[in-house]
Amino acid sequence: MPELTYREAVRDALSRAMREDDDVFIMGEDIAEMGGSMGVTQGMLDEFGAERVRNTPISEMAIVGTGIGAAMQGMRPVVEIMYQDFLTLSMEQLVNQAAKHRTMSGGQLKVPLTIRTQGGAGWSPGAQHAQQFESWFVHVPGLKVVFPSTPEDVRGLLWSAIYDDNPVVFFEHRLLYPLKGEVPDELEPIPFGKARIMREGADVTVIAIGRMVPEALQAAEEAEALGISVEVLDPRTLLPLDEEAIIASVQKTNRCVTAHEAVTRGGFGAELTAVVQHGAFDHLDAPIERVGAKFGPLAFAPAMEQWAVPHAADVLEAVKRTVARA
């Protein structure tokens, strides 16, 4: 099996879709000559030309809005919002428009739009450049929300997002881009709503998303040395959510930790916690632990930033707290 970085895997999915289908095109800020601020779309301008690799004005509301317009007539635009912090500038289009047009047309209009964005701390960009907002969009009926953590998943899920007939908000994590991983020779679409058990275990289930998936895997290694067997589950898509797999895992391990980089308060971990307590209430041997960032704006200072966001050590501590409850 070939190896690709997470970044190359995103590019591969985009390029394959654009080769096969004239209705797929990409647009966003600095995605053409520069290849995107994260280098994801490098080389795509040469292959597909400026009309299909469309550099846009700095105009997030219109990037999403024009994407909606193009999607309305059957095209499959993939728009890029450079940083998910800038999704705030396009919220009207995402929440009131993309998510609502199907309902407002009596279920007759499709908006097959993919909104790719990235973010995450770990490089000290400060308060407005590294936040994690995936949980906001899980709150909006009419959207789908995807947050892959491996090259194979990001490729297969992006393909599914492009060919999903609903608007999909697709989160990538900045620190995952250089991560390498094996991918199948042929692109295999990955269905939404199917979690992946990243590591099997018996004592506690860690449900992790985004960057916290590799962090949780590291914590699981360290826990193993302490005699604790950790199962790591990546839901991969937050909406729809594979509640069955989550509940089944916790029914087996009887303990649960949720982990994301976004602030803990009101984060996706709260939703996961609600799902687990309802679906596995009688199986729980300990309170569910939530791991996330501390509730404050992110700092420029590297030490302060690193203190605010969670790491493998925080997952390990949470794991230890759950097993300590006997």
Added chain:
Amino acid sequence: MASTIPAERGLRRVIGDDASIPDGEVDGLDDEGLLELYRSLVLLRTYDERSVIYHRQGRIGTYAIYWGHEAMQAGSFHALADDDWIFPSYRESAIGLLRGMPPATILSWWRGHPAGWWNPADYNVASICVPIATHVPHAAGLAWGKRLRGEDACAIAYFGDGATSEGAFHEGANFAAVMRAPAILFCSNNGWAISTPVSAQTRAQTLADKAIGYGIPSARVDGGDVLAVYEATRAAVARARAGEGPTFIEAVTYRAAPHATADDPSAYIDPERVEEARANECLGRYERYLRRHGLLDAELEQQLKAEAADVMRAGIAAAEAEPKPDLGLLFEHALVDPPASFQTDLAELRRILG
């Protein structure tokens, strides 16, 4: 470098008056075309006046009145081809009638019944966006998509004067210009955004001036002159089809009716201006024009108005005959493939409601 686009100050007119101003020429409309335009005006006017009555009778909900805006809607509509997409605001809620949408559909929309949800692709009329100016980027994107696909069609977005203060207008206009999207940005400037006058909305001398900043040519027309609106839109459509990009049209009138049925404008509007606007309203102006040219007599006028009234009577009857909608629609339409949680929620709702 694009050259500076001159701003228009006056308002283009075609229709004169019975006294000193002669009628101008209009291209593209023969006698039959002129009468078709009249039919559209009558249909829109009848729809609007009946809707206010239906609201008073409790048969439709709050309704955004467009009395006096019919010339802007019909005049621009008749310059479009069937393939061209229309992005209405709530003020153009009935413009689909001109594309053959049944009145019952639009009345159902105002009744809050799912039968009022149409498929945009059936009429090339987008769903109505209530947040202001939010559909301007959609029109730009759809128009650009048409270009990418090598299709000839364009898109027109309707919005009011207040909409030109919204970010979505500015971002959408800029996008349309940069992409040379075949789009027409049609501003129905009636002087008021609910109770806020244009003078409190902007320091720009005209709303058309705003387009200049984006390199978009604009036209200013008398919004009560259906032929001037038609001509300006026809030129904009021709530019769009020739690949020359978007055009901004500012059609100016004075709002002679409340913003909506929930509004009492006596607290803020100038009654003398309203009287003046009502005396000079667009349907009457066009009727006098047609009479001057021997195209309309009292008999034909009465006949067309009676036909339109019949259409509305049948429309409200059909809307009221719609069966109660199924609760499942609350969830079914949100996603193409609804998640399992929707079924759980629906079952719970059915249980509560018995």
